[in-house]
Amino acid sequence: MIKAVVFDLDGTLLDRDTSLKQFVLNQHDRIEALHSVDKVEYAARFIELDSKGYIWKDKVYFSLINEYRISGVSADDLLADYIKNFRYHCTPFPNLKQLLDFITSKEVRIAMITNGFGDFQLGNVDALGISDYFEFIMVSELEGIRKPDEEIFRRALSRLGIKASEAIYVGDHPDNDVKASMRAGMKGIWKSDSYYKDDFNRDGVIYDLLDLKSLL
Structure with a gap:
């Protein structure tokens, strides 16, 4: 589950x-x-x-x-x-809040792991108007560790108090997001981006954010 x-x-x-x-x-x-x-x-x-x-x-x-x-x-x-x-x-992808509302309605918890500088990334999340959806937001500068280091994923799982198999990670970068989260035992879902080659293993792929509904 x-x-x-x-x-x-x-x-x-x-x-x-x-x-x-x-x-x-x-x-x-x-x-x-x-x-x-x-x-x-x-x-x-x-x-x-x-x-x-x-x-x-x-x-x-x-x-x-x-x-x-x-x-x-x-x-x-x-x-x-x-x-x-x-x-x-800052511009969100279509259906962002609709997806977060859906996940919340299913009583599934939501968190974030992002590389970057702390105040800058937190300011961007605020600009999207979605900060309140997240139980916590981990920014690499503030954590002292960055993706694709598996430790940042394990740290998030520890804060959530759940097993890796009980969590999905969604990201666009094949190495930093998908492969790294899968190495940590999570289900790695790729947010498709034509900038990257798609010849890598993942547990699922979404093209629109609402595609995640079927994977949940």
Whole structure:
């Protein structure tokens, strides 16, 4: 019997691709020093360098400033703006709250494990308006450990007080989310993303968040 569903955040509940594009275009509009670069080109190169969020933004901005010879603003300035304002562009995947309401109605517990910086990720969860659904939210910076280390999954199971076989983990990254949670004994469900190859073992796949209902 499934007693808990543990979610990843970026690419699973948060439509990070859409959110990031909206933020970058808005940042370009707001910061005059960026106007020396074509907005569409700037956004496309930012997203390319970002590599699905696995390259932290200090390096992204440093690369952009050097590539386009941007003057009048520093990488640190742009990073600070990102940290402050990204949350205002957070966009959920369709049917997010409907899924969380469904899980809650089944008296199944809900938690989250996400890599990233503590205040930043917690701010993004708040921006989606879903914080109250979660029994707890584990952010790698605050935990001192990050996915795909199996220990962070075992730590979540310990906090829930359940067996690994009684928990589902849902995430978009084949290695950090699905394979790692399965190694910890959980059922690993892949939130499909065409960015990744789909030739790996998993316990299930969903394309829309509401697809999870049938797996529960």
